[in-house]
Amino acid sequence: xxxxxxxxxxxxxxxxxxxxxxxxxxxxxxxxxxxxxxxxxxxxxxxxxxxxxxxxxxxxxxxxxxxxxxxxxxxxxxxxxxxxxxxxxxxxxxxxxxxxxxxxxxxxxxxxxxxxxxxxxxxxxxxxxxxxxxxxxxxxxxxxxxxxxxxxxxxxxxxxxxxxxxxxxxxxxxxxxxxxxxxxxxxxxxxxxx
Numbered sequence: 001x002x003x004x005x006x007x008x009x010x011x012x013x014x015x016x017x018x019x020x021x022x023x024x025x026x027x028x029x030x031x032x033x034x035x036x037x038x039x040x041x042x043x044x045x046x047x048x049x050x051x052x053x054x055x056x057x058x059x060x061x062x063x064x065x066x067x068x069x070x071x072x073x074x075x076x077x078x079x080x081x082x083x084x085x086x087x088x089x090x091x092x093x094x095x096x097x098x099x100x101x102x103x104x105x106x107x108x109x110x111x112x113x114x115x116x117x118x119x120x121x122x123x124x125x126x127x128x129x130x131x132x133x134x135x136x137x138x139x140x141x142x143x144x145x146x147x148x149x150x151x152x153x154x155x156x157x158x159x160x161x162x163x164x165x166x167x168x169x170x171x172x173x174x175x176x177x178x179x180x181x182x183x184x185x186x187x188x189x190x191x192x193x194x
Contacts, residue, residue: 001025002126004044008056012042022070025129027080029061029069039066041076043084057084090155095162096175102182107150107157115152117188123151124191133189139180140193146176148183148190 001009001023009028012018022029027043039061059080061069069076098110106116120136128135137150145162159179161172183190 002044002122008042008044011056021066022073022076024073024077024080026126027084029066029076031066039063041080043080059084091149091158092155093158093160095160096172096179097163099159099179102179104186109157113157115150115157117183117186120151121188123156127151134187135191136183136188137190138193139176139190141173141176142194146172148176148179150190 002025005023005026005028009020009023012028012030013020017034018030018032020028021031021039027041030040030042032038032040041059041061042056044056065079069079092113094109094111094113100108100110102108105118106114108114117134117136121134124135124137125131137148137156139148140146145160147158147160149156149158161176163171163175165171180190
């Protein structure tokens with residue numbers, strides 16, 4: 001279970017008005033007892049700056065759905081993914097040329113956007129719960145154009161290696177390997193989709 005889900009669990013249980021029927025990595029199935037009996041999925045409410053407000057994201061469920069999901073957990077996971085906005089994230093495309101700095105904490109871009117490797121690791125592990133290590137996203141050197149997509153919060157950052165010109169292919173490969181080398185030097189990696 002993620003730290004965010006643990007926090008939501010503690011918040012819900014602190015009301016004294018609910019019981020947790022199912023705990024998963026990214027969500028809970030909750031039976032609310034007061035003021036009336038109702039059921040819901042609850043999860044962390046992601047926003048541009050973390051928790052969008054002081055309340056968890058919720059999706060109401062019927063008794064029939066609850067009975068089914070408690071017997072078919074994979075179906076509950078798929079239903080959650082179809083409803084929760086985290087799994088429908090935007091992908092922000094930026095050119096490698098827009099990178100201002102790369103350091104041991106993350107990457108800063110010319111539009112004042114920045115990401116941290118830590119947030120990317122958390123988000124990657126959320127999408128791939130069985131993954132281990134410090135993977136922060138995906139890369140594909142054979143795509144046109146080649147890219148490295150980092151799992152930043154709210155909108156993934158897809159860094160495109162799309163220089164134009166006579167020697168563009170060679171320059172793009174050098175830039176791609178340069179960024180991957182920096183990421184590796186700071187103790188992180190990306191999943192190779194090539």
